[in-house]
Amino acid sequence: MRHLRRTLVAAVLATGTLASAVACSSSGGSATTGSGGSAKGTYTFWDPYPQFDASSDWGKRVAACGTQAGVTVKRTGMDTTDLGNKALLAAQQGNAPDVMLVDNPVVSTLVQAGILNKTSDLGLDTSSIQQNILGAGVVDGASYGVPIGANTLALYYNKNVLKAAGVDPAGIKDWASLTAALQKVKAAGKKGITFSAIGTEEGSFQFLPWFWGAGGDLTKLNDAKGVAALSLWKGWVDQGLAPNDVLQNTQTTSWQEFATGQYAFGENGTWQLGNAAKAGFPYGIINIPGQNGGSAPAPTGGEFVTVPIQQDKSRYGVTKKIVDCLISPTNLLATDNTLSYVAPTGTVQQQQVQQNPALQPWVSAVAAARGRTSNGLGTKYPVISEQLWTAVQAGLSGGKSAQAAMDAAQQAVANHQG
Structure with a gap:
């Protein structure tokens, strides 16, 4: 799945590990600029979409933007991990691409490596971008990129399962009401909720809405708020409201469980909308609730x-x-519809909802979301995330209590930073 591949790269880059050297075509000297800003030649463009070739809508859009600028764009799509590694290598060799599309947690890593320009230095306008979406690309108060769109997490629900259990999804406002709904579903003979708690970035990504929804702070993993989130998940597993296999579930296998029609809820993202339409049962979407109400911030x-x-x-x-x-x-609207993204600007979001009303809950979820590297975390995030998913694994497996698991995670982060 496209999203999962992208989210894994941050931890890889943080270690400074480079993939084996691969020859990168140099962009230097391949174009000339004449008077009046006219240009000719070839500009290089890297993105993490190897699934899209030149004949795809995305491929044509990139090429058309080159034509509009008076040049040829040589686009290369590659796996996200390869892209990040090759970006570091190309920068060292002085032949970085002209434009690069990267997963949002990677921006801070590339900034730390001294690879990227500030958007302000280039005269790029980010004033219309929602600040919480833009925040993932902000380092020390400066923006280093422009988001083309955002996705996040919410709860899909099976209308048939909830109706049979006598649960009104509109009444789910906080953790207590959600847990009560799961208990009713189990009593009615169906399954509660499925999610991904795997020991990778996917597990952290899925845990963060509950962690942040309790008021958790990524710099204080073991405070009472963070422990409450892990205790919630542990309680669900212990009571049979969530399956034991969440420990191995990726977001893809978690979705496959929900798609069986046996589960009331599945935590997943915008990228599953197409699959939801093919699931064979009526579904709805609600925002992930905060511990005491409201929409929990989910990661962008x-x-x-x-x-x-x-x-x-x-x-x-x-x-x-x-x-x-x-x-x-115009291009944001076309691109985000193609990639199942919510646009980063309010104007384009409104256009998306007009075209597809099913996107409305996702627009509100994105509005409440936050960047994983925001609030100054930057390149500290991958280290914190690894300890977070390790704690979730230890807590859910019963290897440690929720408090002990989070204590160990916080100590490991401190040891690394010290």
Whole structure:
């Protein structure tokens, strides 16, 4: 699944590990700029969409933005991990691509490596972007990329299962009412909730709405709020309201469980909307509730358009034209619909909902979401995340109490940072 592949790269990059050297075509000197800002030549563009070839809507859109800027865009799609590793290598060799689309947690890693330009230095306008979405690309108060869209998590529910159990989804407002609903579903002979608690970034990604929904702080994993979130999940597993296999579930296998029609709820993202329509039963979507009510902040997923630093600064004028084309409202609408993203601007979000009313709950979920590397975490996040998913695994398996698991996680982070 596209989202999962993207979220794994942050931890890889944080270790400084590079993949085996791969020859990267140099963009330097491949274009010339004449008077009046006219340009010709080839500009390079890397993205994490190897599934889209030149004949795809995405491939055509990128090429068209090059044509509009008066140049040819040489686009290369690759796996996210490869993209991040090759970006670091290319920067070291002085032949970084002109434009690069990267998963949002990776932006801070690339900034720390000194690879990216500030959007303000390039004259890129980010004023219309929702601040919580933009935040994943902000380091020390400066923006280093423009999001092309966002996805996040919510709760899909099976209308048939809830109706048979006498549960009104509109009454689910907090953890207590959700747990009560799961107990009613179990009593009616069906299964409660499925999610991913696997020991990877996917597990952290799925746990964060509950952690943040309790008021948890990623710099204080073992305070009472963070422990409450792990205790919630542990209680569900112990009571049979969630299956034991959440420990191995990816977001894909978790979805497959929900798609059997036996579960009341499945925690998953916008990228499953197409599959939900094919599930064979009526479904609905609610925001993940906070412990005491309201929508819990879920983590934002999605990519940022970034501009790597070039030795030839004269290239930036044309590069800006390409980026401006990609993030124009018309292209954002087309791109985000294609990729099952919620647009990063309110205006385009309204257009999306007009075209597809089913996106309304996702718009509100994205509005409540936050970047994993926001609030100054930056490159500290991958280390924290690894200890978080390790704690979740230990807590749910019964290896440690929720408090002991989070204590160990916090100590491991402190040891790493010390």
